[in-house]
Amino acid sequence: MISRLTLGPVALAMAIAVPSVVQAQAYQCSTPASVERVRPDLPSESQPKRDIPIGSYTLAITWAPQYCRDNGDRAGSAFQCGSGNRFGFTLHGLWPDGVDKDWPQYCRAAQFVPPTVIRAHLCTTPSAQLLQHEWAKHGTCMPGYRPAKYFNQSAGLYGKLRYPDMDALSRAPLTAGRFAAAMAGVNPGLKAEMMRVTASKQGWLDEVWICLDRRFRYRRCPVHQGGLNPSAPLQIWRGSR
Numbered sequence: 001m002i003s004r005l006t007l008g009p010v011a012l013a014m015a016i017a018v019p020s021v022v023q024a025q026a027y028q029c030s031t032p033a034s035v036e037r038v039r040p041d042l043p044s045e046s047q048p049k050r051d052i053p054i055g056s057y058t059l060a061i062t063w064a065p066q067y068c069r070d071n072g073d074r075a076g077s078a079f080q081c082g083s084g085n086r087f088g089f090t091l092h093g094l095w096p097d098g099v100d101k102d103w104p105q106y107c108r109a110a111q112f113v114p115p116t117v118i119r120a121h122l123c124t125t126p127s128a129q130l131l132q133h134e135w136a137k138h139g140t141c142m143p144g145y146r147p148a149k150y151f152n153q154s155a156g157l158y159g160k161l162r163y164p165d166m167d168a169l170s171r172a173p174l175t176a177g178r179f180a181a182a183m184a185g186v187n188p189g190l191k192a193e194m195m196r197v198t199a200s201k202q203g204w205l206d207e208v209w210i211c212l213d214r215r216f217r218y219r220r221c222p223v224h225q226g227g228l229n230p231s232a233p234l235q236i237w238r239g240s241r
Contacts, residue, residue: 028086029123032079035115036128041136043106051107054141055099056219057212059157060092063205064126065239070200080126086239089163091125092207093134094154096141101224110136113147121151124158157216162186170236177230183208194218196227197234205236 043049064080064087072081080087097103113135118128125131131151139150164182176199180192196209211221221227228234 027088028084029126030083030085031119031122032083035118035122036076036079038112038118038128038132040112041110041129041133047105047137049106050102050104051141052098052102052104054096054104054214056097056214056222057216058095058097058225059154059210059212060095060207061089061158061161061210062092062207063236064088064090066200066204066206066237068239069204069237076127076129079122079128085126087126088166089161089208091121091154091158092130093125093138094150094157095138104141105137107141110140111147113151117147117151121155124155125151153216157212161210166236167238170238174234174236175230176228176232176234179205179234179236180208180230190218191220192230193220196221196225198227199232199234203233203235205234 068081071077113132118131121131135147135150139145142150164186169182176197180195180197184190184192194211198207200206211219213219
């Protein structure tokens with residue numbers, strides 16, 4: 001279902017200024033009795049170990065309808081994109097950033113994430129292998145953290161987020177800046193310049209990266225972090241809804 005129906009400027013303003021706030025983004029999620037067996041996630045030549053000081057953090061959330069549109073047939077996507085489950089924004093991960101442009105990753109050898117921890121977080125990050133990846137690449141760089149603490153920290157930050165009426169926004173002419181303003185409008189303390197919006201090459205909403213300081217408070221994003229220009233057109237895929 002293509003999500004680019006047109007609303008007039010007044011309707012758009014109402015969708016942004018008076019959004020329908022949504023907290024839970026697992027619209028429908030049933031945790032399986034057992035979880036898939038995960039594989040090791042290791043550094044490589046293109047993704048090397050980089051143990052450098054942490055200067056800040058990024059909380060990355062993914063718009064699941066677009067992910068499933070692009071990746072629904074990939075191995076490991078069945079839980080998120082099938083099985084009767086339905087998601088809005090999911091938690092991609094909590095990423096330590098460096099002091100400058102480089103960031104730490106794969107800082108130490110990663111244990112397997114315990115199945116109990118995976119099950120506890122599957123309706124937040126709906127992929128066992130992604131959970132293993134996030135721990136190996138990012139969680140191991142946070143001193144004093146083990147898998148349970150890392151995922152509780154990231155899930156706690158994710159759980160505090162609120163969301164505008166995505167259905168209404170998807171039906172309106174939209175830019176990345178207007179979407180960021182809508183997100184900021186329903187999250188106290190969060191401003192548009194404290195997040196980066198990413199999209200597919202065709203301009204469909206992909207992820208939102210929320211910038212945090214070392215105490216996990218919202219902060220202005222650095223210029224080098226990337227994301228769309230605020231004036232860039234943005235579309236939102238609603239899936240079959």
